[in-house]
Amino acid sequence: SVTGEFEIRQNKSATTTFTAQTVTIGGLSVEVPELAPLIEAITGEDVVLQLDGFVRLEGDFAVIQDTSTSTPFEGVAILIDDASAMLDPDLGAGTTEVGVTNASLALLLPGSTGYALYGTGDASLEVAGVGGVSGTFTVRKNTLGVDVADQTFEYDGVSVAVTELHSGIESTTGNDVVGQLDGFVRLEGDFAVIQDTDALTPF
Numbered sequence: 001s002v003t004g005e006f007e008i009r010q011n012k013s014a015t016t017t018f019t020a021q022t023v024t025i026g027g028l029s030v031e032v033p034e035l036a037p038l039i040e041a042i043t044g045e046d047v048v049l050q051l052d053g054f055v056r057l058e059g060d061f062a063v064i065q066d067t068s069t070s071t072p073f074e075g076v077a078i079l080i081d082d083a084s085a086m087l088d089p090d091l092g093a094g095t096t097e098v099g100v101t102n103a104s105l106a107l108l109l110p111g112s113t114g115y116a117l118y119g120t121g122d123a124s125l126e127v128a129g130v131g132g133v134s135g136t137f138t139v140r141k142n143t144l145g146v147d148v149a150d151q152t153f154e155y156d157g158v159s160v161a162v163t164e165l166h167s168g169i170e171s172t173t174g175n176d177v178v179g180q181l182d183g184f185v186r187l188e189g190d191f192a193v194i195q196d197t198d199a200l201t202p203f
């Protein structure tokens with residue numbers, strides 16, 4: 001099942017901004033927000049996707065295609081904020097818990113070759129009688145050929161703060177990571193795995 005509040009916006013005019021207003025036809029009224037020129041967007045708030053026996057996903061999202069300065073990116077931007085994902089415990093016979101919380105993601109597609117991806121969240125894996133791993137993990141990849149400046153991409157209340165998305169970067173980092181093997185060892189720390197040829201990276 002899927003629940004949430006969804007909005008679709010589209011304005012085909014390249015020059016005219018549709019002013020926010022209430023449109024009434026035959027006794028039926030609809031509140032229409034401002035529509036920037038060439039805007040094409042789908043947004044969802046408090047969205048819950050439940051696949052019984054498998055996973056539950058929650059969060060807000062925005063998919064925007066536009067070339068207007070009023071939107072966060074020239075091209076297609078996919079933003080996800082305040083997201084979480086929890087696997088059904090029955091998948092592991094009740095012994096395994098896997099989840100991601102406080103997650104956000106920005107996928108930037110300018111229409112030319114390449115893309116930029118930034119995703120972060122708190123992830124945990126617990127296996128009864130074995131141990132687990134938890135921490136804050138961040139994934140970065142940029143094949144656009146140009147740096148994406150540190151900034152917050154925002155549209156209709158969905159916002160994602162992006163940092164260190166340099167040209168050519170491909171990395172996975174973990175902060176405050178804890179690995180526990182029950183009855184044996186506990187490991188704590190931060191890590192970074194980087195593949196890059198940019199002078200801003202260490203190798």
